[in-house]
Amino acid sequence: MVESPAISFSKGVDTPSLGSLFPALQDRLVRLLVDSNLLQITGLYSLEEPNAYDNLGFARAVEVQKVLTAINPNRIVLRSEVAQFDTVKMALEAVKFKVITRNEWITETDFGAIIYVGLRDVTSLLEPKVDAYLTFLAKEYNKTKLHIVGHTDATDDEEKSFENALLKANTVRDLLIERGAIDSMVIVSSKGLTEPLADNSTDSGRVINNRIEILVN
Numbered sequence: 001m002v003e004s005p006a007i008s009f010s011k012g013v014d015t016p017s018l019g020s021l022f023p024a025l026q027d028r029l030v031r032l033l034v035d036s037n038l039l040q041i042t043g044l045y046s047l048e049e050p051n052a053y054d055n056l057g058f059a060r061a062v063e064v065q066k067v068l069t070a071i072n073p074n075r076i077v078l079r080s081e082v083a084q085f086d087t088v089k090m091a092l093e094a095v096k097f098k099v100i101t102r103n104e105w106i107t108e109t110d111f112g113a114i115i116y117v118g119l120r121d122v123t124s125l126l127e128p129k130v131d132a133y134l135t136f137l138a139k140e141y142n143k144t145k146l147h148i149v150g151h152t153d154a155t156d157d158e159e160k161s162f163e164n165a166l167l168k169a170n171t172v173r174d175l176l177i178e179r180g181a182i183d184s185m186v187i188v189s190s191k192g193l194t195e196p197l198a199d200n201s202t203d204s205g206r207v208i209n210n211r212i213e214i215l216v217n
Contacts, residue, residue: 007064008091012051014043014059016067017091030070035103035129039076041065044083044094055080057094064095105130112146112216113137116207117168125171125212134172137214138179146181147215148172150190153206162192172212 004019029039043060045051053059057080065076077100085092101108105127106115115130125134137146150165169188176186198205 005091005093007067007093007095009060009094010090011092012049012056014051014053014056014063016060016063016095018067022067026068026070029068029097029099032099033071033075035101037075037102038100039068039071040098040100041068041076041078042096042098043078043080044085044092044096045080046085047082057081060094101133103129106133112214115172115212115214117210117212125168125175131175134175135179137216138176138181141216142180142182142185144185145217146176146186147217148176148186148188149213149215150188150192151195151209151211151213152193153196153209154193154200155206156193158192158194162190165192166190168212172214 004017004021006019006021006025007016008019009016033039041061041064043057043062043064045055045057045060049056058078061078061080065073065078068076081096083094085094101113104116106113106129113133115125115133117125125131148169150167150169152161152165152168154161156164166188169190173186173188177183193200193209196205196209197211198208200206200209
């Protein structure tokens with residue numbers, strides 16, 4: 001007997017049907033929301049589905065949020081996406097989840113992630129949370145190009161800043177390759193001190209400016 005999906009939808013409908021696997025799914029999502037992590041719920045829909053909604057995918061995401069009663073709505077981000085479904089199936093698996101990492105070291109973004117090296121040296125990249133995230137990237141995006149861009153504050157001159165940022169970016173590259181990323185798919189560059197995100201005259205600003213950006217494309 002094939003077990004029904006944790007969450008499914010009828011064609012053209014936004015109300016989810018919950019299967020026997022739903023409690024386990026919700027428990028797993030709750031466990032993943034450590035630190036300041038966010039849960040991204042993406043409602044899927046086909047352009048061929050007859051419906052009366054402005055955006056059926058977003059409507060589905062809203063309804064899924066309502067049934068995830070164990071998760072604080074402030075920790076949830078909603079979006080929609082067009083998808084292709086098996087036209088034979090009556091129950092559509094029209095939702096997907098992604099945990100967006102947010103902690104003192106890492107902020108995931110729409111383009112990839114930012115790793116904050118702060119005022120520390122490259123040994124900070126060996127912090128367990130950073131190590132776990134780099135391991136995830138190396139496995140999840142094994143066939144995707146990863147652009148590693150180093151940034152620094154303005155403590156040193158432009159040439160030294162460029163070199164320091166490149167060193168940090170190359171360190172991340174080496175760590176990704178050690179964890180399974182393909183050498184030719186990891187590209188490194190340095191912006192040095194040229195693209196600050198915060199005020200370089202303060203310690204807190206310099207901490208933010210010393211960062212590695214990982215662009216996933």
